[in-house]
Amino acid sequence: MTTESKAAKPALPASPPLTERQEARRRRILHTSAKLASRGGFDAVQMREVAESSGVALGTLYRYFPSKVHLLVATMQDQLQHMHETLRKRPPSEQDPGARVAQTLMRAFRALQREPHLADAMVRALTFADRSVSPEVDTVSRLTTAIILDAMAPPAAHRSQEPARPAAPPTPEQLSAVRVIEHTWHSALITWLSGRASIAQVKIDIETACRLIDLTTPERGGQDGR
Numbered sequence: 716m717t718t719e720s721k722a723a724k725p726a727l728p729a730s731p732p733l734t735e736r737q738e739a740r741r742r743r744i745l746h747t748s749a750k751l752a753s754r755g756g757f758d759a760v761q762m763r764e765v766a767e768s769s770g771v772a773l774g775t776l777y778r779y780f781p782s783k784v785h786l787l788v789a790t791m792q793d794q795l796q797h798m799h800e801t802l803r804k805r806p807p808s809e810q811d812p813g814a815r816v817a818q819t820l821m822r823a824f825r826a827l828q829r830e831p832h833l834a835d836a837m838v839r840a841l842t843f844a845d846r847s848v849s850p851e852v853d854t855v856s857r858l859t860t861a862i863i864l865d866a867m868a869p870p871a872a873h874r875s876q877e878p879a880r881p882a883a884p885p886t887p888e889q890l891s892a893v894r895v896i897e898h899t900w901h902s903a904l905i906t907w908l909s910g911r912a913s914i915a916q917v918k919i920d921i922e923t924a925c926r927l928i929d930l931t932t933p934e935r936g937g938q939d940g941r
Contacts, residue, residue, distance in 0.1 A: 741779055743769045748790045752836035760787060760836060781847070787840030788851040794837065795858040798823055802862060812867045813928035819866035820900050820921050827904065828914070835908045838901075856897065863893050867928060892927035899924035 733741060747768045751760045760783055766776040780786035802822065807815035827834040844852050864885060885893070903920050906912035912920075 740769070740771060740775075744771065744776060744779060744786070745790050745793045748786050749794065749833055752787065752790065753830050753833040756832040757787070757836040757839045759832075762786070784840045784843050784845075785848055785851060787837055788844055788848055788855060790833075791837035791841065792851060792854050792858060794833075795855060795862070798826055799858060799862050799865070801826075803865065806870055807866055808870060811929050812869075812932055813925040814922075815870075816863050816866040816896065816928055817918075817922045817925040819862060820896070820925070821918055823862065824900070824904065824907075824914075824917060824921070828907075831908065834904065838904055838908060841901075842905075859897050859900070860893055863896060886931065888931040889928065892931045895927055896921075896924045 744765060747765050748760055751765065751768070762776060762783055763773055765786065766773040769776070776786075780789060802819055807818040807822075809815045809818050841852060841855065867885070867889070899920055903912065903917040907914065907917050
């Protein structure tokens with residue numbers, strides 16, 4: 716494609732928001748996908764069976780999710796959203812930001828550990844995802860980042876009568892550390908699913924990576940430099 720033809724190509728219109736009925740249908744599809752994956756992993760999620768179990772036409776399913784990979788990455792997005800809500804209800808209590816992130820990620824890891832077939836299906840879908848699935852993969856990454864950033868925030872202090880100060884935005888160094896932690900968490904999940912790492916090894920790797928948070932925290936850096 717030439718530069719001229721690229722410039723002439725009109726921008727794709729934004730997708731309209733789903734109606735209440737469409738959102739309910741989408742949720743049924745994602746629930747069915749997770750249920751099938753929990754039973755038999757990646758291979759158990761067949762688009763025709765997902766459509767039949769969800770009560771939608773096969774063509775309708777493909778309009779929502781163009782492929783099984785799209786569907787399973789969206790399933791991971793849905794699972795992470797539920798996980799994020801659960802983690803927010805019971806935030807970590809550790810003193811250091813890095814320890815809070817490690818505690819949070821291990822809780823998330825143990826939730827996935829309870830559904831190993833589902834975890835394997837979602838991770839395989841992420842691995843197989845090509846550029847057509849980039850928006851869904853980016854959403855999964857943003858959700859993981861949000862979980863880590865929430866864990867980094869200090870626990871609410873009820874002992875002081877003073878109003879809580881808003882959390883400072885993460886520094887570029889902290890965001891870089893978050894990306895390294897995301898890569899480590901994802902890699903640890905893959906090695907555990909393949910039987911090449913124990914839960915104890917996963918915990919050590921995640922805790923080691925999460926120490927980067929403390930090293931990039933400005934206040935801590937100032938204390939270390941005294």
